[in-house]
Amino acid sequence: METYALLLAATLNAGTVLALAGLGLLLNEKSGVLNLGAEGMMLCAAIAGFATVVHTGSDWLGFVAGMGAGMVMAALFGWLVIWLGTNPYATGLALSLFGAGFSAFVGVSYVQAKLPERVPWVVPGLSDIPFVGEALFRQHPMVYLAMALTLSMAVWLQSTRSGLVLRAVGESPQSAHALGYPVRLIRFAAVLGGGALCGLAGAYLSVIYTPLWVEGMVAGKGWIALALTTFATWRPVRVLLGAYLFGGVTMLQFHLQSQGVQIPSQFLDMLPYLATILVLVLISRNPLWIRANMPASLGKPFTPTA
Amino acid sequence: MLALEPRAQPSRFWTWVSPALALLLTLMLGVLLFAALGKDPLRGLQMFFWEPIRSGYALGEVTIKATPLLLIALGLAVCFRSNVWNIGAEGQFVMGAICAAGVALTADKASGSWMVLLVLLAGVLGGMFWASITAALRERFHANEILVSLMLVYVAIQLLGFLVHGPWKDPAGYNFPQSRTFEAATQIPRLMAGSRMNLGLPLVLACAVLLWVFLFRLRAGFALQVGGLAPAASRYAGFSSRQALWTSLLISGATAGLAGALEVAGPIGQLTPYVPAGYGFAAIIVAFVGRLHPAGMVLSAILMSMFYIGGELAQSRLGLPKSISGVFQGLLLFCLLLCDTLINYRLWLGRVR
Numbered sequence: 001m002e003t004y005a006l007l008l009a010a011t012l013n014a015g016t017v018l019a020l021a022g023l024g025l026l027l028n029e030k031s032g033v034l035n036l037g038a039e040g041m042m043l044c045a046a047i048a049g050f051a052t053v054v055h056t057g058s059d060w061l062g063f064v065a066g067m068g069a070g071m072v073m074a075a076l077f078g079w080l081v082i083w084l085g086t087n088p089y090a091t092g093l094a095l096s097l098f099g100a101g102f103s104a105f106v107g108v109s110y111v112q113a114k115l116p117e118r119v120p121w122v123v124p125g126l127s128d129i130p131f132v133g134e135a136l137f138r139q140h141p142m143v144y145l146a147m148a149l150t151l152s153m154a155v156w157l158q159s160t161r162s163g164l165v166l167r168a169v170g171e172s173p174q175s176a177h178a179l180g181y182p183v184r185l186i187r188f189a190a191v192l193g194g195g196a197l198c199g200l201a202g203a204y205l206s207v208i209y210t211p212l213w214v215e216g217m218v219a220g221k222g223w224i225a226l227a228l229t230t231f232a233t234w235r236p237v238r239v240l241l242g243a244y245l246f247g248g249v250t251m252l253q254f255h256l257q258s259q260g261v262q263i264p265s266q267f268l269d270m271l272p273y274l275a276t277i278l279v280l281v282l283i284s285r286n287p288l289w290i291r292a293n294m295p296a297s298l299g300k301p302f303t304p305t306a
Numbered sequence: 307m308l309a310l311e312p313r314a315q316p317s318r319f320w321t322w323v324s325p326a327l328a329l330l331l332t333l334m335l336g337v338l339l340f341a342a343l344g345k346d347p348l349r350g351l352q353m354f355f356w357e358p359i360r361s362g363y364a365l366g367e368v369t370i371k372a373t374p375l376l377l378i379a380l381g382l383a384v385c386f387r388s389n390v391w392n393i394g395a396e397g398q399f400v401m402g403a404i405c406a407a408g409v410a411l412t413a414d415k416a417s418g419s420w421m422v423l424l425v426l427l428a429g430v431l432g433g434m435f436w437a438s439i440t441a442a443l444r445e446r447f448h449a450n451e452i453l454v455s456l457m458l459v460y461v462a463i464q465l466l467g468f469l470v471h472g473p474w475k476d477p478a479g480y481n482f483p484q485s486r487t488f489e490a491a492t493q494i495p496r497l498m499a500g501s502r503m504n505l506g507l508p509l510v511l512a513c514a515v516l517l518w519v520f521l522f523r524l525r526a527g528f529a530l531q532v533g534g535l536a537p538a539a540s541r542y543a544g545f546s547s548r549q550a551l552w553t554s555l556l557i558s559g560a561t562a563g564l565a566g567a568l569e570v571a572g573p574i575g576q577l578t579p580y581v582p583a584g585y586g587f588a589a590i591i592v593a594f595v596g597r598l599h600p601a602g603m604v605l606s607a608i609l610m611s612m613f614y615i616g617g618e619l620a621q622s623r624l625g626l627p628k629s630i631s632g633v634f635q636g637l638l639l640f641c642l643l644l645c646d647t648l649i650n651y652r653l654w655l656g657r658v659r
Contacts, residue, residue: 224457280453287448
């Protein structure tokens with residue numbers, strides 16, 4: 001029982017990284033911009049956050065640094081794609097490739113660095129409940145923040161005026177432009193927001209989840225988060241649930257290993273990637289369904305004709 | 307203020323000059339980077355642009371790294387031209403290396419030198435097999451090829467890890483996770499003494515010529531590109547998009563697999579966990595910087611190879627991390643995308659007219 005409580009707790013923790021990045025990309029894509037650079041933004045944010053914590057000792061400053069790094073990279077991407085009309089696929093890939101190289105370069109001196117020991121944060125009272133307390137209420141505050149963010153993003157997109165404007169920009173930029181909304185600025189803001197959340201995910205990964213810096217440590221999580229937005233048919237709550245599902249797959253892999261299951265560890269390490277392919281196949285079987293849910297202008301450039 | 311004005315038609319001049327301008331911009335950023343790190347910028351640039359071409363031996367090293375880059379990029383160019391976003395060439399490269407190693411490890415002292423052909427063939431088939439998974443899932447289930455091909459990279463790398471830690475580990479290898487060294491009969495013959503330059507070089511140049519013929523002289527190549535540029539026109543002309551998907555992925559799988567085979571049976575000479583060196587990703591940059599044109603990609607592959615070697619030299623002689631080559635490669639692609647705006651836009655000093 002104890003083991004399963006810990007397993008559930010670890011699942012939520014692992015899922016938080018994916019959820020934050022997935023929500024960021026969802027925000028991005030709701031505005032009609034596809035950013036393939038999540039992996040690179042997360043890597044740069046991971047080292048930025050990690051280095052900040054090493055020097056200042058403050059986790060929260062680390063998160064801020066990660067968000068800042070993600071936003072700087074997202075700003076570059078947004079400027080190129082939204083104003084200069086570069087190919088979003090190529091630009092996103094450039095962001096990912098550059099991010100991998102740059103983070104490895106900057107991170108060399110931090111490879112052996114260790115972060116200070118932390119006191120686990122517990123929800124007073126609730127954490128003493130047997131099983132549930134162990135599983136749900138002994139988490140880093142960011143885990144709950146991710147949940148809150150999911151709900152508020154769902155409400156914001158669905159029932160507020162500004163959320164509706166963002167969706168309008170993603171569904172039909174021409175109409176939004178005709179109504180007088182600054183389409184490119186709104187898209188840019190969404191890209192920045194996406195960068196900030198991907199950055200937060202990267203910083204959480206290196207500062208809290210692992211917590212250490214290794215070259216290429218994001219290991220495809222940015223791409224899995226990208227797939228998550230599709231699985232979730234662009235709905236925040238489904239992104240969160242999908243993220244926990246993938247967190248669970250990752251944890252299952254460690255759990256099986258610790259149970260001494262006679263499968264070579266490399267095959268267990270394949271699980272998250274194979275699971276991504278499997279879910280992608282299941283969800284994409286019906287292209288009409290995807291098309292009905294996808295923001296209609298996703299990946300298409302928009303130039304206002306005055 | 308600077309302002310951008312759309313051109314009536316794309317500028318031919320900038321189509322060709324933009325990569326050179328991008329390189330220049332990258333160099334300037336490189337000078338700034340070296341200065342910021344407190345290194346002599348001239349000495350830094352010397353590592354990247356003079357040392358790699360200074361001697362015959364150094365040139366051989368450039369060709370060793372340019373060969374896989376160019377091979378993979380040639381295949382990717384077919385994909386990108388037909389609007390198939392295969393970014394998992396790294397996985398196809400690793401799979402080619404694994405299959406090639408599988409054949410090479412069956413050889414013994416008595417094997418004839420024709421074995422090397424089988425090794426290369428196995429690499430080609432391995433890469434094609436890995437790419438065909440992406441094609442099949444895309445065709446049958448409409449699964450996004452970007453994500454599937456990328457996920458398969460991680461799967462292939464884990465498979466490689468399993469093989470070198472498990473069944474293929476060299477029993478006499480002091481417990482290092484690597485296979486035994488391949489027999490001489492299965493190694494790629496070198497072109498001359500005193501250089502590591504090998505038969506891969508003429509092979510890849512032949513592939514570049516073949517690609518040129520395919521793209522610009524054959525109907526099949528034309529059909530692929532129409533499908534990429536104008537899907538509606540392509541459907542109207544009766545060109546099959548299904549065929550385009552399979553052809554482009556199989557070609558790029560084959561070239562990436564061949565590159566993997568050349569790598570394990572060439573400079574490395576055994577299967578190790580260090581086979582995936584990022585060539586599959588760097589080749590994406592080679593393809594774009596080379597304008598998806600065979601001749602352009604020859605030049606950009608040489609350039610990117612010099613970046614790799616420059617990074618190694620910067621590590622050994624200037625004490626900078628080797629990953630500086632990745633920084634430069636990424637910067638180059640960014641600068642190219644930026645400069646490419648000039649193809650479709652005119653830059654004005656003043657207000658938009």
